[in-house]
Amino acid sequence: MLEIKNLHAGIDGKEILRGLDLTIRPGEVHAIMGPNGSGKSTLANVLAGRPKYEVLEGSITFEGKNLLEMPTEDRAREGVFLAMQYPVEIPGVNNIYFLKAALNALRKHRGEEELDAIEFLQLAREKMKVVELDESFMNRGVNEGFSGGEKKRNEIFQMAVLDPKLAILDETDSGLDIDALRIVAEGVNMLRTERHSVLVITHYQRLLRYLVPDFVHVLANGRIVKSGGKELAEELEQKGYDWVETEAVA
Amino acid sequence: MTAVVDTDLRERAAETFAKLGWPTTRIEEWRTTNLAPLQKINWRVDENPRAIEHPATLGGRAAVELVFVNGRLVSGENPFGGDVDAQIADWERNAMVALNTANMQDGARIEIPAGTVVDGFIHLLFIGHGDGIWSHPRNVIVVGANAQVAIVETYAGTGSYFTNAVTEIIAGESAVVDHTRFERESMSAFHVGNVFIHQARGANVTSRSVAIGAALARSETSVVLAGEGASVTLEGLFVGSGTQHLDNHTTIDHVQPHCESHELYKGVLDQNARGVFDGRIIVRPGAQKTVSRQENRNLLLSETAIVDSKPTLEIHNDDVKCNHGSTIGQIDAEQLFYLRSRGIGEDESRNLLVHAFASEIVDRMKIEPVREQIRRALFEAMPDRLPERRGTSR
Numbered sequence: 213m214l215e216i217k218n219l220h221a222g223i224d225g226k227e228i229l230r231g232l233d234l235t236i237r238p239g240e241v242h243a244i245m246g247p248n249g250s251g252k253s254t255l256a257n258v259l260a261g262r263p264k265y266e267v268l269e270g271s272i273t274f275e276g277k278n279l280l281e282m283p284t285e286d287r288a289r290e291g292v293f294l295a296m297q298y299p300v301e302i303p304g305v306n307n308i309y310f311l312k313a314a315l316n317a318l319r320k321h322r323g324e325e326e327l328d329a330i331e332f333l334q335l336a337r338e339k340m341k342v343v344e345l346d347e348s349f350m351n352r353g354v355n356e357g358f359s360g361g362e363k364k365r366n367e368i369f370q371m372a373v374l375d376p377k378l379a380i381l382d383e384t385d386s387g388l389d390i391d392a393l394r395i396v397a398e399g400v401n402m403l404r405t406e407r408h409s410v411l412v413i414t415h416y417q418r419l420l421r422y423l424v425p426d427f428v429h430v431l432a433n434g435r436i437v438k439s440g441g442k443e444l445a446e447e448l449e450q451k452g453y454d455w456v457e458t459e460a461v462a
Numbered sequence: 463m464t465a466v467v468d469t470d471l472r473e474r475a476a477e478t479f480a481k482l483g484w485p486t487t488r489i490e491e492w493r494t495t496n497l498a499p500l501q502k503i504n505w506r507v508d509e510n511p512r513a514i515e516h517p518a519t520l521g522g523r524a525a526v527e528l529v530f531v532n533g534r535l536v537s538g539e540n541p542f543g544g545d546v547d548a549q550i551a552d553w554e555r556n557a558m559v560a561l562n563t564a565n566m567q568d569g570a571r572i573e574i575p576a577g578t579v580v581d582g583f584i585h586l587l588f589i590g591h592g593d594g595i596w597s598h599p600r601n602v603i604v605v606g607a608n609a610q611v612a613i614v615e616t617y618a619g620t621g622s623y624f625t626n627a628v629t630e631i632i633a634g635e636s637a638v639v640d641h642t643r644f645e646r647e648s649m650s651a652f653h654v655g656n657v658f659i660h661q662a663r664g665a666n667v668t669s670r671s672v673a674i675g676a677a678l679a680r681s682e683t684s685v686v687l688a689g690e691g692a693s694v695t696l697e698g699l700f701v702g703s704g705t706q707h708l709d710n711h712t713t714i715d716h717v718q719p720h721c722e723s724h725e726l727y728k729g730v731l732d733q734n735a736r737g738v739f740d741g742r743i744i745v746r747p748g749a750q751k752t753v754s755r756q757e758n759r760n761l762l763l764s765e766t767a768i769v770d771s772k773p774t775l776e777i778h779n780d781d782v783k784c785n786h787g788s789t790i791g792q793i794d795a796e797q798l799f800y801l802r803s804r805g806i807g808e809d810e811s812r813n814l815l816v817h818a819f820a821s822e823i824v825d826r827m828k829i830e831p832v833r834e835q836i837r838r839a840l841f842e843a844m845p846d847r848l849p850e851r852r853g854t855s856r
Binding site for chain 1: 796797799802803806810814821
């Protein structure tokens with residue numbers, strides 16, 4: 213589904229990713245862990261096509277298509293979703309109107325009929341229950357006045373509605389209390405089928421207790437230095453990142 | 463309802479205009495707006511205007527709708543018609559007001575008796591029609607003590623005509639007035655609109671100006687808070703593209719103590735459009751305990767669009783709470799990325815963000831049919847701007 217080969221990328225002329233390789237097949241959940249500054253968020257932003265991030269070398273294909281040639285909106289329409297680390301507030305753009313426009317843009321791209329307001333609301337209500345967001349949030353501006361936890365739950369809500377093939381969670385767990393963490397994990401677990409893949413980017417292991425990954429990769433200095441199963445996450449929790457980095461250098 | 467006009471006043475105003483002449487950019491208040499193109503045209507009055515259907519009509523939805531074509535009343539009954547005359551407009555110093563006063567045509571003369579609350583809203587629709595025609599509508603609205611009224615002026619039309627309108631609002635003690643001016647003139651028209659507001663003790667006036675039409679439009683609002691505890695809210699939205707020039711001048715004069723003024727003007731300029739905000743607030747020596755807030759925020763959508771923002775405070779006593787500010791910015795890159803990352807195309811995302819910026823003003827309008835009409839007009843204007851914009855931005 214996703215194939216990253218020898219990816220070198222950075223921002224403001226600074227190279228952060230230095231030869232990253234990663235393959236994600238349909239149905240798999242991968243976790244990328246690593247210390248601050250290792251390039252975790254750069255990877256998420258490059259995948260979503262955030263402006264200012266530059267790819268210096270390497271390739272990314274998504275379902276056989278060159279992802280790097282697509283503008284941001286086309287990546288979303290092809291089925292890539294990024295749950296952001298810091299979701300921005302957009303006062304004046306109604307949450308529900310925005311999400312309906314997004315879903316219909318995706319459906320149009322896939323040659324499906326657009327949903328009308330009633331059909332959309334039905335779908336939205338159903339998904340809202342999963343993330344335990346109150347309906348009153350829907351008529352506010354996008355993320356406007358939301359608490360940190362509400363913003364993250366809104367990301368998962370959007371993900372549930374848009375039903376992406378590949379969901380990337382960029383430190384969605386940071387700053388969440390245990391209840392919010394559980395809600396976020398449940399939202400993602402609902403998406404786990406043989407045709408959906410998830411890439412969880414995190415500093416800590418705690419989200420992975422609820423959202424058990426098939427593969428864990430350790431990112432250090434812009435490269436994946438170690439890969440393993442879910443037990444690797446626990447090992448990292450106990451020993452910290454130092455031992456992997458030392459091992460990689462050696 | 464032909465205006466009752468004192469011929470002596472007309473003559474004196476004509477003399478004043480002859481003396482003052484057309485405003486030039488050498489005058490500080492007209493520094494950024496050049497009326498030279500208007501002076502070259504030999505404007506004439508439409509002697510026989512006919513009723514014209516216009517989509518800006520709010521017909522059955524308004525309590526009263528008066529329709530004027532080229533400055534003459536062509537339809538509508540005015541149950542509040544009073545024998546009220548021009549009172550506060552400053553024709554002695556303001557050349558365009560002198561020009562209006564000298565050539566005054568029809569307009570609404572409205573008198574709301576003390577204690578009367580008018581249900582719904584009064585709509586005054588001014589349609590300009592034809593090339594080389596000018597019109598000088600004059601509205602005088604006198605609102606009695608404790609009375610309440612909502613008045614909407616709409617300026618629309620087809621052709622390269624020139625509207626030079628003056629509206630006077632005299633709000634009595636504790637009167638409540640909600641006033642909206644929606645300028646959606648033809649894109650080849652010229653528009654100058656002067657609004658004078660005089661507030662007695664405790665009067666509460668909201669006056670908003672939405673300007674999206676005309677090749678060149680100048681809107682001036684002058685408020686005098688002449689009674690203790692009076693409160694005024696000025697809201698403005700100007701949205702220009704092409705080579706439009708949209709100029710907004712406001713003056714709020716705090717004369718008496720305990721008055722409040724709240725002002726927010728927002729501008730959206732695209733392509734080669736130019737916008738002006740010049741807001742002056744005066745706090746007189748006797749106006750203690752004044753509270754005044756003024757803000758102008760602008761969004762530039764192309765690298766060639768220009769906005770001149772000039773907020774001015776003149777405070778002549780130290781027992782006041784005043785603040786003002788002005789910002790000029792572009793579309794927020796983070797917000798744009800967020801919308802696009804969910805699959806919404808770049809053009810639509812930009813449109814959403816522009817409307818979000820404008821909606822802060824539009825959403826505050828309580829009169830639903832007018833709010834929806836303005837929203838529609840903004841939406842209709844927007845997609846046309848986009849293809850051309852692409853060449854000039856980024």
